[in-house]
Amino acid sequence: MWKLTIKSEDDLSHKLKWLIFFRILFASLMLGSAVVVQVGESPFPLTKSLIVLYGVIVGIFLLSVYYALIFRYKKLNLLFPYIQIGIDTFIVTVIIFITGSFTSVFSFLYLVVIIYSSMIIFRKGSMVMAMLCSIQYGILVDLEYYGVINPFFIKGSSNIGDYAWNIVLFKVVITMSACFAVAFLSGLLSEQVRRTEKELSVMEDRVKRVEKMAYMGEMAAGITHEIKNPLASLAGSIQILRKEIPYDPEHDKLMQIVLRETDRLNTLVSNFLLFAKPPVGKIEKIELENALKETLNLFEKNQATSNRVSITIDLFPNIWVEMDPVHLRQVMWNLLLNAAEAIEGEGLIKVKTYLAKPNYACVEVSDNGMGMTTNLIQSIFDPFFTTKPSGTGLGLSIVHSILESYNTWLDVVTKVGEGTKFTWKLNRIDTTT
Numbered sequence: 226m227w228k229l230t231i232k233s234e235d236d237l238s239h240k241l242k243w244l245i246f247f248r249i250l251f252a253s254l255m256l257g258s259a260v261v262v263q264v265g266e267s268p269f270p271l272t273k274s275l276i277v278l279y280g281v282i283v284g285i286f287l288l289s290v291y292y293a294l295i296f297r298y299k300k301l302n303l304l305f306p307y308i309q310i311g312i313d314t315f316i317v318t319v320i321i322f323i324t325g326s327f328t329s330v331f332s333f334l335y336l337v338v339i340i341y342s343s344m345i346i347f348r349k350g351s352m353v354m355a356m357l358c359s360i361q362y363g364i365l366v367d368l369e370y371y372g373v374i375n376p377f378f379i380k381g382s383s384n385i386g387d388y389a390w391n392i393v394l395f396k397v398v399i400t401m402s403a404c405f406a407v408a409f410l411s412g413l414l415s416e417q418v419r420r421t422e423k424e425l426s427v428m429e430d431r432v433k434r435v436e437k438m439a440y441m442g443e444m445a446a447g448i449t450h451e452i453k454n455p456l457a458s459l460a461g462s463i464q465i466l467r468k469e470i471p472y473d474p475e476h477d478k479l480m481q482i483v484l485r486e487t488d489r490l491n492t493l494v495s496n497f498l499l500f501a502k503p504p505v506g507k508i509e510k511i512e513l514e515n516a517l518k519e520t521l522n523l524f525e526k527n528q529a530t531s532n533r534v535s536i537t538i539d540l541f542p543n544i545w546v547e548m549d550p551v552h553l554r555q556v557m558w559n560l561l562l563n564a565a566e567a568i569e570g571e572g573l574i575k576v577k578t579y580l581a582k583p584n585y586a587c588v589e590v591s592d593n594g595m596g597m598t599t600n601l602i603q604s605i606f607d608p609f610f611t612t613k614p615s616g617t618g619l620g621l622s623i624v625h626s627i628l629e630s631y632n633t634w635l636d637v638v639t640k641v642g643e644g645t646k647f648t649w650k651l652n653r654i655d656t657t658t
């Protein structure tokens with residue numbers, strides 16, 4: 226999740242930079258066309274509306290410089306795009322005012338602002354902007370209708386007084402509805418894009434993880450075999466020696482150390498092999514409640530932690546999945562062990578199963594232990610990554626590669642000091658068939 230927020234912040238500033246660029250482009254175009262229109266006329270006219278227009282253009286340039294400075298020297302905050310686009314709606318209102326107000330052809334600019342607001346601040350933002358546009362347009366036309374303000378007239382255009390009140394109302398209502406309709410539709414689209422992007426990014430993370438594991442796995446599998454064979458002959462030789470040579474307590478102690486250490490190495494290497502190449506399981510139909518209870522019982526009995534860590538279970542009855550029971554035990558064992566190890570002093574582990582749409586069975590193991598920092602989460606699936614003095618760092622890599630063989634993965638939610646929740650899911654099967 227944290228990664229997404231960073232990404233979307235990057236994304237936001239990227240879009241805002243483009244917006245600033247386009248705003249400058251727009252102002253330049255406006256400047257260019259105003260000059261072109263004027264050049265043809267002589268004497269060089271400088272009407273009130275032109276003065277205001279040049280004012281607006283200069284205003285846009287100054288604002289752009291100001292925005293760019295904020296960009297450079299300040300941290301982005303969420304209000305910044307709202308303020309920028311809000312000011313844009315006001316600029317549009319001014320442009321409409323000086324180009325004939327009610328009769329101006331530029332009211333479509335509101336829609337442009339609303340569309341890009343939906344790309345930058347999404348559905349909520351575009352609705353807010355539609356509201357702002359409607360209010361400003363309504364006020365503008367109202368003030369004009371009641372003669373409070375007098376728009377600048379462009380030669381040859383008509384005046385609001387030429388229209389009946391119902392026509393005026395009609396146009397205002399149409400403009401407002403258009404604002405909201407566009408906000409709604411483009412908001413809908415941009416929400417969809419945003420959701421797809423999010424999903425993509427989650428998938429991307431997963432694929433990266435899998436690629437890394439696959440690569441390490443290949444390497445590991447090769448090395449592991451090379452280590453296991455010499456280890457076996459080493460242990461065998463010592464055992465023979467031990468029988469052959471006359472008993473000497475000093476020598477015997479040394480040989481026992483050799484045997485113990487080769488044993489340890491062997492377990493480590495086997496574990497690593499398990500991660501690198503999990504054996505193809507014997508897939509069976511298993512009922513989660515029973516299978517999990519069995520593992521939990523075993524875990525509670527075996528653990529030295531059972532007097533300080535209590536386990537609560539909340540298992541949905543009668544969920545069937547297809548999995549090798551040995552795999553299930555390995556996955557759960559590693560998760561439970563980690564959960565217990567994350568708890569200092571007394572604590573609580575919760576194991577829960579539940580159904581999820583469309584037909585998933587989800588298994589959740591949570592603890593109220595120390596939790597993890599966002600940096601740590603990145604590495605926990607790497608083989609040999611451990612934060613524990615006597616950890617092997619293989620637990621989660623094994624879990625990951627086992628789950629990978631079932632086409633599923635672990636989700637992690639964690640908070641430092643509050644605890645960690647690991648969830649994984651499998652397809653549920655229907656046992657009635």
Ligand code: ADP
Nearest residue numbers: 563564567605611612616617618619620621645
């Ligand atoms: P190990 O348990 O041998 O350290 P794992 O692969 O099982 O290796 O776990 C890797 C690391 O992930 C752990 O060292 C720990 O820092 C972190 N971790 C795993 N599970 C939890 C948990 N439930 N709470 C906090 N940290 C965890």
Ligand code: MG
Nearest residue numbers: 562563620621
């Ligand atoms: Mg572990």
